[in-house]
Amino acid sequence: MKNKHLLILFAILLLTGCSNEILFLKKTPTPQILADCFVTFYPYAWVDSNANGTLDDGELPLQNVEFAVDGMYAYSAAKGRGISDEDGNARIDTWTPGECPEKFTVRATLPDGYLLTTDDTQVFFGEQITISPTVLFGFQLIE
Numbered sequence: 001m002k003n004k005h006l007l008i009l010f011a012i013l014l015l016t017g018c019s020n021e022i023l024f025l026k027k028t029p030t031p032q033i034l035a036d037c038f039v040t041f042y043p044y045a046w047v048d049s050n051a052n053g054t055l056d057d058g059e060l061p062l063q064n065v066e067f068a069v070d071g072m073y074a075y076s077a078a079k080g081r082g083i084s085d086e087d088g089n090a091r092i093d094t095w096t097p098g099e100c101p102e103k104f105t106v107r108a109t110l111p112d113g114y115l116l117t118t119d120d121t122q123v124f125f126g127e128q129i130t131i132s133p134t135v136l137f138g139f140q141l142i143e
Contacts, residue, residue, distance in 0.1 A: 035098075035099075036095060036096065036097050036098065037094075037095070037096040037097075037098065037099060037100035037101070037129075038093070038094070038095050039093075039094050039096075039100065039104065039129055039132060040091060040092065040093045040094070040132045041067075041069055041082075041091070041092045041094070041104070041106055041132070041133060041135055042089065042090070042091055042092075042132065042133065042134040042135065043065075043067040043082060043084065043089075043090045043092065043106060043108065043134075043135045043136075043137060044061070044084070044088050044089055044090070044134055044135065044136050044137065045061065045062040045063075045065035045067075045084045045088045045090075045108065045137050045138075045139060046059050046060060046061050046062055046088050046136075046137075046138055046139070047059055047060045047061075047062050047138075047139060047140070047141060048117040048118075048138030048139060048140050049140075049141075051115075051117045051138075051140040052117065053117045053118050053138055054138070055136055055138065059138075060088075061084070061086070061087050061088025061089070062084060062088050062111070062114075062139055063084055063085060063086050063088065064083060064084060064111065065083065065084040065088075065090070065108055065109065065111055065137065065139070066081065066082075066083055066108070066109040066111075067081065067082045067083070067084070067090050067092060067106060067107065067108055067109070067135075067137075068080055068081050068082075068092075068106070068107045068109070069081075069082075069092045069094060069104055069105070069106050069107075070104070070105040070106075070107065071094065071101045071103060071104035071105065072096065072101040077093055078092065078093075080092060080094065092106075100129050101129070102125065102126065103123060103124065103125050103129075104123070104124045104129055105121055105122070105123050105124075106121070106122050106123075106124070106135045107120060107121045108120050108121075108137040110139075111139065113141065113142055114139040114140060114141055114142060115139065115140045115142055116137065116138065116139060116140075117138035117139065117140050118136060118137050118138045120137070122135050
């Protein structure tokens with residue numbers, strides 16, 4: 001009986017070219033998961049009528065404000081730029097292969113006839129980047 005088992009083992013080895021892949025299953029390595037970074041920024045411009053730097057009820061949106069996103073992103077359909085619409089909203093989509101950059105900066109360009117009531121630049125780091133933030137910029141009309 002022992003010889004019969006050896007003969008079967010010898011036949012299997014001979015037929016498989018002495019490979020041990022059939023007899024001993026190799027553990028398949030876990031593939032590395034590749035993910036890209038997609039971040040959409042939503043700048044918003046408004047007329048800060050009381051110049052307190054806070055968006056208050058009743059304050060109106062501001063159209064045609066230019067925004068830019070700076071960071072190590074690879075691609076943006078609008079080259080990292082956006083302009084606020086009649087509702088004060090803009091949208092800037094970015095894409096980077098692999099992990100998200102450590103930092104993005106969103107800037108507003110001061111329109112003629114206005115002063116900023118908020119910082120003209122807002123910086124986003126780490127976890128803040130992945131939440132597709134709304135970025136608020138207040139402007140006071142110069143009288």
